[in-house]
Amino acid sequence: METGAAVGLAIGVSILTFCILGCFYKKRRACIPSAGDSSCSPMGPFEDFMAAGSFPPSVGVPAPIINCALYFSKLPDTKALMDLFKKQICKYRNFSSVPVVDCGKFVWRPVDVDVEKHFFESTANGDDDVHKAIECMMTKPLADDSRPWWEVRIITNTGTGQSVIVPRIHHSIGDGIALVQVFGDVIRDLDGNKIPDAVYQKKPRARKNFCAMLYDVLSSFFTVAGVAASPFDTDIPFNDPNKKRLKYSNRRTVVKVPNHDLSYVKAIKNAAGVTVNDVCFAATAGAIRKYCLAMGTAISDMDRAKIRALLPVAFPRKTPSNQDLAGSLRNKFTMVSSPIPVRLQSCKERLESCAGFFNAMKTSAVAPMALALNDFVNANLPRALCRKTAFDIFARHSVVFSNVPGPAQPVTIAGSELEGVQMVFPNLITQVGIVSYRGTMHMNFTIDDACVREAHKLGEFYIDELNDIAKCYGVSVPSSSAKDVAVAVC
Numbered sequence: 084m085e086t087g088a089a090v091g092l093a094i095g096v097s098i099l100t101f102c103i104l105g106c107f108y109k110k111r112r113a114c115i116p117s118a119g120d121s122s123c124s125p126m127g128p129f130e131d132f133m134a135a136g137s138f139p140p141s142v143g144v145p146a147p148i149i150n151c152a153l154y155f156s157k158l159p160d161t162k163a164l165m166d167l168f169k170k171q172i173c174k175y176r177n178f179s180s181v182p183v184v185d186c187g188k189f190v191w192r193p194v195d196v197d198v199e200k201h202f203f204e205s206t207a208n209g210d211d212d213v214h215k216a217i218e219c220m221m222t223k224p225l226a227d228d229s230r231p232w233w234e235v236r237i238i239t240n241t242g243t244g245q246s247v248i249v250p251r252i253h254h255s256i257g258d259g260i261a262l263v264q265v266f267g268d269v270i271r272d273l274d275g276n277k278i279p280d281a282v283y284q285k286k287p288r289a290r291k292n293f294c295a296m297l298y299d300v301l302s303s304f305f306t307v308a309g310v311a312a313s314p315f316d317t318d319i320p321f322n323d324p325n326k327k328r329l330k331y332s333n334r335r336t337v338v339k340v341p342n343h344d345l346s347y348v349k350a351i352k353n354a355a356g357v358t359v360n361d362v363c364f365a366a367t368a369g370a371i372r373k374y375c376l377a378m379g380t381a382i383s384d385m386d387r388a389k390i391r392a393l394l395p396v397a398f399p400r401k402t403p404s405n406q407d408l409a410g411s412l413r414n415k416f417t418m419v420s421s422p423i424p425v426r427l428q429s430c431k432e433r434l435e436s437c438a439g440f441f442n443a444m445k446t447s448a449v450a451p452m453a454l455a456l457n458d459f460v461n462a463n464l465p466r467a468l469c470r471k472t473a474f475d476i477f478a479r480h481s482v483v484f485s486n487v488p489g490p491a492q493p494v495t496i497a498g499s500e501l502e503g504v505q506m507v508f509p510n511l512i513t514q515v516g517i518v519s520y521r522g523t524m525h526m527n528f529t530i531d532d533a534c535v536r537e538a539h540k541l542g543e544f545y546i547d548e549l550n551d552i553a554k555c556y557g558v559s560v561p562s563s564s565a566k567d568v569a570v571a572v573c
Contacts, residue, residue: 123183124176124191126255128461129414132469133255134182134189134232138477138511139470143331147254149262150221150507154245159497161202161237164248167497168235169198171268177256177412178231178265189255194231201234209242217249218337221529222509225251232256245502257412259487260397265412270494270501278490303448307456310420311475316390319425320378321371322481322512323534329478334533335509340526340542342503343549345519347561351549354556357438360486362552363517363524364392364441365424365434367484369548372425372433374541388426390481393418393512396450417454419444420480430551474511482513489520 126134138144173179173196180191203226207213216238225234232253240246252262267280291299315326323329345359352362375385397416421444424436444450461469477483487506494501504525506516514529526545532538550560 122193123185124180124193126182126189126191127413127415128458129416130255131189132461132473133253133414135466137470138474139467142329142474142511143333144511145222145331145333145509146224147508148221148225149252149254150217151250151252151262152217152505152507153248153250153496153501154503154505155248155499156245156502157499158237158239158246158248159499161204163497164235164237165198165202167269168201169196172233172265173198175265175412178233181229181231182255196231200227200230202237203234204237204239206239206241209240210244212242213238213240213244213247214337214339217247217505217507218335220249220251221337221507222333222335225253248496254414258397258414258416259395259485260400260416261412261414263487263489269496270490271496273493273495273500275495278492278494299448300452303452304456306449307453310479311472313420313479314389315479316481317388319371319375319380319385319388319390319481321375321535322390323531326478329474329511331511332531332533334531335529336532336538337505337507338528338530338538338541339505340524340528340545342523342525343546343563344561345522345524347553347558348524348549350558351553351556354558355434355438355552357434358441361434361438361441362549363486363526364421364484365430365437366545366548366552367392367482367515368423368425368427368433368437369430369551370541370545371423371481373544373547375425377540377544378536382428386426386428390423390425391479392421392423392482392484392515393477393480394421395483395485396453398450398454415454417450417457418476418483419450419453420476421484423481429555430548431555434552477511480512482515483508483510484515486517487519489518491519491521493521 133147136144137147176191176193179196180193182189183192184190205216207216220236225232233256234251236249236251238247238249256262257265264280267278270278272278316322318324318326348359348362352359355362371390372385375388376382395416396419400411400413400415421440422436424433427433427436460472485506485508489504501520503523504518504520505527506518506525507527507529508514508516509529513531513535515526516529517524517526519525528538528541530538530541553560
């Protein structure tokens with residue numbers, strides 16, 4: 084019955100979409116660009132969506148700015164850093180253009196970049212003050228949106244601990260893969276050599292017969308089209324109980340998960356026959372369950388809880404040639420809805436559930452269909468409807484989960500060795516950000532601590548769950564992570 088209702092709803096949504104498209108088609112065709120500047124370049128549908136604001140203004144979500152905290156024992160020289168950005172970053176169109184509205188859509192207008200005006204310096208006394216400074220800046224808008232939509236904040240630690248450089252980049256400039264591409268032009272190995280660019284390739288899929296392929300495409304369409312009208316997540320201490328009228332509270336804290344070795348996670352994935360991402364997602368599910376139980380939720384209630392995550396899925400793109408480099412940055416990703424198996428009692432069940440879902444997703448058309456529908460809707464439907472749809476999707480989920488691989492070896496920026504990295508993104512719902520760098524996992528929950536009480540416990544619960552999974556599969560727990568805890572329930 085529920086499946087039939089979902090299919091019917093999806094069909095209704097699709098029919099309504101095409102009706103609206105028909106109403107606006109002639110109006111859009113009659114719209115002629117008015118900027119009168121041939122140097123302007125069009126944005127893709129997702130870039131335009133990000134530039135305009137992804138949610139209804141009444142929700143209060145700040146501009147989608149990616150904050151990448153880069154930690155150093157010794158900061159690079161500021162002048163050398165500025166020169167590096169001018170040479171390597173400003174060659175990209177999106178970093179040397181300003182988004183402007185033309186005929187109701189955003190376009191890139193190139194400008195002369197005064198790099199010095201994009202850099203800001205401040206001080207903090209000790210690691211705690213540095214962390215508070217990052218939390219304070221991450222929800223603030225860029226200093227001047229009449230310039231290209233990026234800036235760099237340099238925080239010098241005058242006390243004990245590391246200093247930090249925080250590039251703040253508006254999401255309209257590019258997605259995670261695009262920014263990794265840019266990052267690759269800035270970093271060097273310890274000998275000063277350029278590190279080979281990461282290669283993202285589409286993995287071949289098993290061939291399906293026509294009927295199986297048609298079924299996959301149609302079922303994927305209905306699955307994606309129905310997400311915005313699907314049931315809300317179960318109320319648990321980890322999410323906001325006011326989901327139908329969800330608003331951004333402007334209170335966000337960054338809960339760091341203790342750094343841990345990538346080799347440890349890989350040992351678990353090898354023993355279990357899964358992927359690194361499967362392990363990380365399952366450990367996140369276990370951490371959420373442990374947190375809710377610690378906050379007083381009954382086991383029987385957790386066993387019935389149904390919550391989901393939005394997973395950003397980036398798509399491979401061709402390595403740009405020199406002549407295509409300037410305009411090569413883009414947002415070619417989509418969000419896929421995934422169950423978070425907090426209702427399952429054992430860590431082994433949770434890992435198997437996560438691995439099963441991800442394996443099924445990799446062989447289905449859900450992600451490509453989501454990308455196609457996103458681009459189609461954002462390019463053609465009224466902006467207010469696009470924002471409302473985005474809100475409806477996010478309000479029905481509890482977390483956004485992102486895992487980005489970084490360099491496997493130590494790197495330098497403007498001559499100074501990078502020691503750590505955190506990806507921080509304040510979102511409408513909790514954001515989990517993971518970046519691996521030189522064999523270490525750097526992870527955080529960017530979370531509303533007014534809604535999720537005692538959120539600081541999540542980091543330790545994540546490590547506890549990781550250790551529980553390791554014990555289930557006979558993997559030795561590192562002494563730095565070992566605790567006097569009961570044997571894991573597998």
